[in-house]
Amino acid sequence: MNRTHGGPDALGVAAWDFSTNANACGPCPTARAAVQGADARHYADPAYTSLREAIAAFHAVDAGRIVLAGSASEFIGRITAWVAREGGRRAWWPALAYGDYAQAAQAWRFERTREPAQADLAWLCEPASPLGAADPLAQAVAGSALQVVLDRAYEPLRLRGVCSLDPVAQNRVWQLWTPNKALGLTGVRGAYAIAPEHALAEARALDQLAPSWPLGAHAVALLDAWLSCASQDWLAQSLPTLRQWKQNLTAMLSDLGWTVLPSDANFFCAAPPQALHLPALRAHGIKLRDTTSFGLPGHFRLSAQPPEALHALHHALLAQRERVA
Known part of the structure; x- marks a missing residue:
């Protein structure tokens, strides 16, 4: 049985992994x-x-x-x-x-x-x-x-x-x-x-x-x-950081024309303005979670990640948009 999941795949651990919902401030x-x-x-x-x-x-x-x-x-x-x-x-x-x-x-x-x-x-x-x-x-x-x-x-x-x-x-x-x-x-x-x-x-x-x-x-x-x-103190201290990282990520995607769905957690779903070339993103060390297997086609689940990951994603998405244009 094929099991679709976030995190590492056949290519190993992605350098910038937005597909996993784990606390990106970790490990504790x-x-x-x-x-x-x-x-x-x-x-x-x-x-x-x-x-x-x-x-x-x-x-x-x-x-x-x-x-x-x-x-x-x-x-x-x-x-x-x-x-x-x-x-x-x-x-x-x-x-x-x-x-x-x-x-x-x-x-x-x-x-x-x-x-x-x-x-x-x-x-x-x-x-x-x-x-x-x-x-x-x-x-x-x-x-x-x-x-x-x-x-x-x-x-x-x-x-x-x-x-x-x-x-x-x-x-x-x-x-x-x-x-x-x-x-x-x-x-x-x-x-x-x-x-x-x-x-x-x-x-x-x-x-x-x-x-x-x-x-x-x-x-x-x-x-x-x-x-x-x-551990509980560390977790509590990580939440403000995750809020800021999530806010930065949603703002960046919105600026690029993505439709971002509301979320209470450290992750959310969003739809890009045009189809993504996922192998090209993966080649850049970036992994997103396609939500088709969840019953939500045309969307991706992304988790809050640190600034360097956000910068890498932004650069890769701009490169894809320029190639399409």
Whole structure:
């Protein structure tokens, strides 16, 4: 199966990568040091007792609600399998959404339903990818589908606004967290979910579906570092920089005639005034994320990047415009 994703491709890591949604201020020094210093000589505690308790304390929830996962994608596949095992046959996800929701549903032969109230499993993501905005259906979905997962991968990178679901509503859904994006270390895989408030049995069932040791030493180190005051302070200090970089990027694209869509996150979608020659941009070390696979043709998703990346993109786009002219 072909999986379209931002970040490195067959040509390696792009010099100026606007296709990834990771925090461009990263990597977080505290998290990087923790990962580099991880002791990979030994197995982790198979129950991840201290990590599970630390995550629970960080979110002020019962430790029994914490489900550890190898990655967000691994959890997406696992909870879909669990819902299927429990008799679920229908799934709902937004029209524009991360492709793994649909891939997991198709793998388990779920029918896609148009109405969230008919779904056994529904997916929300805020800020959403690819648009980086709120989901206008969030409250309706959270109150209607049988099992609802709120993907919060980009919540730490929210630059404005608040989640559409208030704390009470959030406690009624699964919350999926993947801190590697916020910490600028997407190569380290590790995630966790918080089960709904009264779903301890369901959380145990999902734990039982996991393979042994879903998290290696480096993932444990990353998640431990994520919970630290030093990492949270670094993240908070990075947000004003990301806001400025995003503002500079949107202004530059608007000046070149692009149509920029609104976004609450460190990334957004935009449509160029004419077709782009992506291989030429890639040859210049620039990678953009074509959103056709998201169901949004003619647009690209771009993330806030530092001034030198912006300069490189500006130069390459001007060169393409001159060749067309």
